[in-house]
Amino acid sequence: MTATAAPRVTVAEDSVLLREGLCRLLAEAGFEVVAAVGDGEQLLQAVGADQPDIVVADVRMPPTHSDEGLRAALVIRARWPSVAVLVLSQYVEERYATDLLAGDTRGVGYLLKDRVADVDTFVDALHRVREGGTALDPEVVSQILARSRRSEPLAGLTPRERDVLALMAEGHSNAGIADELTVSEGAVEKHISGIFGKLDLPAADGGHRRVLAVLRYLEA
Incomplete structure (x- = not known):
């Protein structure tokens, strides 16, 4: 019997501690982290090279710490529509959720970073977007x-x-x-x-x- 391949994930987060924590959490939950990067440009390069199943990206990343992660996520949605995207935000920002859902709404999620601490909820959201569903944070x-x-x-x-x-x-x-x-x-x-x-x-x-x-x- 052939084992099911682990979902492949690319992580984009500029905080080294949070990035390492996400990678460890994902590995323990049965995901394969194929790349972990710290800014939007590196994220696009990594997705182009690795074609992961899922991207987990912070909304705010260098150099301006405004919406680089979100803009990279929108590019990924356009260039690689088969790649599911789950973005993380420190605060509720409805316009980011609106931007993310403005096109194809399959395989997309928007969660607050605090939600990552609830491992079951976070992992469920990842599986949901990977399977083509949506995952919006309850606070949003x-x-x-x-x-x-x-x-x-x-x-x-x-x-x-x-x-x-x-x-x-x-x-x-x-x-x-x-x-x-x-x-x-x-x-x-x-x-x-x-x-x-x-x-x-x-x-x-x-x-x-x-x-x-x-x-x-x-x-x-």
């Missing part, structure tokens, strides 16, 4: 939800539909949402159907309706 979703309550596009959703949409945005499956809300999967499916209808997301959009619904948060 919470801020978007609070803002959306003052915005017209989502005004028609019920409180329970908002709860379901918030959990969808975090990347939970229907079963996961049912567990979080202590309801049946059938009830979750009805709520999601209601969300799609109220947000005018037709069946023709297929499975991407989940992500499109989250994008309505970001656009609100």
